[in-house]
Amino acid sequence: MKSLYYYRDRYVRAQPTAFCPGCGGGIILQCFLRAIDDLGIDKDRILAVSGIGCSAWIPSPYFDGDTLHTTHGRAIAFATGAKAFNPDLTTVVFTGDGDGAGIGGNHLIHAARRNIDLKVFLVNNFSYAMTGGQIAPTTLHGETTVTSPYGNPESPFDITQLVKAAGATYVAKWSTYHVVELTNAMKEALQHKGFSFIEILSQCPTQQRRVFNLRGALESLPPRILEMFGESTYVRGRPGKTGYLYAVPKGDVKETLIQAEALEGVKARIVDHIGFGQVVRVETKQPEVTREKLGGLSSVGGVADHLEKKIEVGLFERSERPEFTESLRAIMRKAKGE
Amino acid sequence: MLEPGRHLTLGNVACAEGALRAGCRFFAGYPITPASEISHHLSAELPKVGGVFLQMEDEIASMSSVIGASWAGAKAMTATSGPGYSLMQENIGYAHMTETPLVVVNVQRSGPSTGQSTDPSQQDIYQARYGAHGDYEVIAISPWSVQEMFDLTVRAFNLAEAYRTPVMLMSDGLVAHIQEKLVVPEKVEVVDRRKPTSKSSTPWGTDDPSLVPEMPAFGEGHRLLVTGSTHRPDGMRIVTPQYHQMTVYRIRDKILNAEPKIRDIHRVQMEDAEVAVLSFGASARPSLEAVNQARGEGIKAGLFRLKTIWPFPEEDVSALADQVDAVIVVEMNFGKLVREVERVACGRTKVVSLGKIGGQLHMAREVLEAIRGAAA
Numbered sequence: 001m002k003s004l005y006y007y008r009d010r011y012v013r014a015q016p017t018a019f020c021p022g023c024g025g026g027i028i029l030q031c032f033l034r035a036i037d038d039l040g041i042d043k044d045r046i047l048a049v050s051g052i053g054c055s056a057w058i059p060s061p062y063f064d065g066d067t068l069h070t071t072h073g074r075a076i077a078f079a080t081g082a083k084a085f086n087p088d089l090t091t092v093v094f095t096g097d098g099d100g101a102g103i104g105g106n107h108l109i110h111a112a113r114r115n116i117d118l119k120v121f122l123v124n125n126f127s128y129a130m131t132g133g134q135i136a137p138t139t140l141h142g143e144t145t146v147t148s149p150y151g152n153p154e155s156p157f158d159i160t161q162l163v164k165a166a167g168a169t170y171v172a173k174w175s176t177y178h179v180v181e182l183t184n185a186m187k188e189a190l191q192h193k194g195f196s197f198i199e200i201l202s203q204c205p206t207q208q209r210r211v212f213n214l215r216g217a218l219e220s221l222p223p224r225i226l227e228m229f230g231e232s233t234y235v236r237g238r239p240g241k242t243g244y245l246y247a248v249p250k251g252d253v254k255e256t257l258i259q260a261e262a263l264e265g266v267k268a269r270i271v272d273h274i275g276f277g278q279v280v281r282v283e284t285k286q287p288e289v290t291r292e293k294l295g296g297l298s299s300v301g302g303v304a305d306h307l308e309k310k311i312e313v314g315l316f317e318r319s320e321r322p323e324f325t326e327s328l329r330a331i332m333r334k335a336k337g338e
Numbered sequence: 339m340l341e342p343g344r345h346l347t348l349g350n351v352a353c354a355e356g357a358l359r360a361g362c363r364f365f366a367g368y369p370i371t372p373a374s375e376i377s378h379h380l381s382a383e384l385p386k387v388g389g390v391f392l393q394m395e396d397e398i399a400s401m402s403s404v405i406g407a408s409w410a411g412a413k414a415m416t417a418t419s420g421p422g423y424s425l426m427q428e429n430i431g432y433a434h435m436t437e438t439p440l441v442v443v444n445v446q447r448s449g450p451s452t453g454q455s456t457d458p459s460q461q462d463i464y465q466a467r468y469g470a471h472g473d474y475e476v477i478a479i480s481p482w483s484v485q486e487m488f489d490l491t492v493r494a495f496n497l498a499e500a501y502r503t504p505v506m507l508m509s510d511g512l513v514a515h516i517q518e519k520l521v522v523p524e525k526v527e528v529v530d531r532r533k534p535t536s537k538s539s540t541p542w543g544t545d546d547p548s549l550v551p552e553m554p555a556f557g558e559g560h561r562l563l564v565t566g567s568t569h570r571p572d573g574m575r576i577v578t579p580q581y582h583q584m585t586v587y588r589i590r591d592k593i594l595n596a597e598p599k600i601r602d603i604h605r606v607q608m609e610d611a612e613v614a615v616l617s618f619g620a621s622a623r624p625s626l627e628a629v630n631q632a633r634g635e636g637i638k639a640g641l642f643r644l645k646t647i648w649p650f651p652e653e654d655v656s657a658l659a660d661q662v663d664a665v666i667v668v669e670m671n672f673g674k675l676v677r678e679v680e681r682v683a684c685g686r687t688k689v690v691s692l693g694k695i696g697g698q699l700h701m702a703r704e705v706l707e708a709i710r711g712a713a714a
């Protein structure tokens with residue numbers, strides 16, 4: 001068993017980190033350090049590139065290898081130059097949803113198209129967090145933020161599907177709740193030859209109060225965020241959790257809660273569902289019976305089970321096709337007449 | 339690559355050849371007229387010498403990857419024209435702050451905006467000087483012939499490596515697209531960046547009087563902290579006024595201290611001149627013809643051609659103001675560099691602005707008329 005300080009002492013340059021209490025950044029850094037340590041990759045052969053935003057601070061200055069902290073949105077383009085010139089560098093990119101899918105979205109899809117051997121970890125906290133919690137290309141429709149006080153009029157990207165469609169050869173999506181799965185996925189990405197992409201759903205206790213309309217005390221935040229990611233996410237290829245139903249209210253969610261609590265053999269509470277907003281989660285041992293009863297309540301507009309409108313996590317793509325830097329080396333041999 | 343010796347070739351090809359001779363091993367760019375032939379030539383030639391050619395998705399990505407490659411150890415370059423040059427500015431600022439050696443070729447075309455997209459201009463000289471936000475000192479040099487497209491590209495790389503800074507090669511659509519004689523020398527003088535001798539070096543600080551720090555590369559075990567944020571000599575971010583002043587003044591002063599060495603002026607018939615034509619790049623060509631015609635008429639005219647535009651050669655222009663009765667500034671824009679000349683001359687000589695827009699070179703007789711007017 002490794003000591004609590006093992007990763008910190010070997011791989012972390014400066015401490016304490018600048019992350020807010022409860023931030024997902026530290027979790028993601030820890031998963032990355034475990035992945036490279038398990039694989040035995042020499043930190044002096046790793047180049048960690050980042051852009052601007054909270055995600056950029058995960059490697060820079062904390063990761064004690066080579067780091068390149070660049071301009072907003074351009075981390076993948078900087079990394080492309082370094083990797084193309086020196087393919088021996090294990091080149092990883094830490095980016096965010098605004099950095100990678102907003103201002104830097106063009107570089108993201110083109111790097112995926114080239115299938116260049118970069119490992120891109122995109123931290124999605126559904127907002128521009130460092131600048132104060134503005135709407136991002138990932139903010140849910142209708143969500144209130146500092147720049148969408150009447151609700152977000154836009155709809156979000158599904159970044160994972162976007163990158164997969166653009167031609168990435170390893171695509172996965174996990175959250176800071178799934179630390180074991182995320183660490184394993186990072187290991188797979190680091191061993192994969194080609195453009196490897198992991199979208200990491202993360203929390204921002206500082207800004208998500210606004211983004212998800214959470215008004216509670218700060219200490220109540222991490223469990224609620226985890227609830228959204230942990231209990232409302234659906235892992236591809238894994239049997240779903242049974243026993244939860246979600247009653248979507250017609251009007252006041254509290255009225256729905258009162259009616260649902262009155263049903264026999266159930267536990268009900270109000271939760272924030274990632275797709276439906278505030279709903280009543282009903283825990284039951286007899287889902288079919290409860291579904292019918294819930295549907296008949298006057299304050300219930302609809303009933304959803306645990307798979308509907310959930311965020312799907314897991315492995316999305318693993319395939320092989322020519323890798324860009326290898327193609328560049330082949331071109332050099334051809335040009336030299338070898 | 340062209341063999342050493344005489345060739346008839348295009349300005350852009352001469353630029354690409356100069357880059358290869360200077361040791362350029364990485365190019366990233368995006369297609370744009372009138373700069374494209376540089377990338378055509380390098381896409382064929384770079385792989386032969388083990389170099390990397392990338393066509394990126396836009397000019398922002400081109401500039402980004404050039405910086406990434408430079409830190410991976412490459413002598414790196416991009417080439418573009420006005421609109422692309424505008425897109426590159428943020429990352430050019432990043433290259434200044436991180437002291438990244440690289441070469442940007444701007445084959446200037448007539449703007450603003452799409453303008454006369456294939457026609458030459460010299461309208462971007464202040465964009466070269468002040469294009470990125472923040473304070474910095476830039477090196478910009480300007481060729482007037484196919485031969486100088488070769489020679490000054492070599493010089494641009496050498497200056498970039500010597501002073502660890504981005505260098506602007508301010509060409510234009512005329513010099514880039516004419517075919518002229520190029521003599522490729524047997525050997526060119528090549529300068530390489532100073533590499534650190536130990537792993538405890540400070541890549542953003544130095545005791546060396548040149549103020550230019552040593553530059554390690556990624557993958558050499560230096561655990562580099564490259565950042566565009568204000569940083570300590572070891573790279574760690576720190577945004578206090580003291581560190582910001584220390585860093586940004588040093589980045590400025592390493593260029594200003596070296597200004598006498600960076601300075602490069604081509605003088606023709608200036609010894610006894612009473613009227614000077616100050617010009618640079620393509621517009622110096624009709625200027626020279628006009629000077630020769632004026633001499634034929636008995637007017638003591640001379641050509642004062644700036645091969646280095648930035649840093650502006652204040653000492654020499656100041657001496658020029660004391661020497662001549664009038665300075666005619668010939669440039670393909672509204673009249674831009676004339677402001678620097680006026681600032682330095684400070685009323686000691688008559689300064690005439692002969693700007694011209696429209697994508698056309700000055701006619702020699704236009705310059706000659708200005709010389710006659712100034713001499714009268």
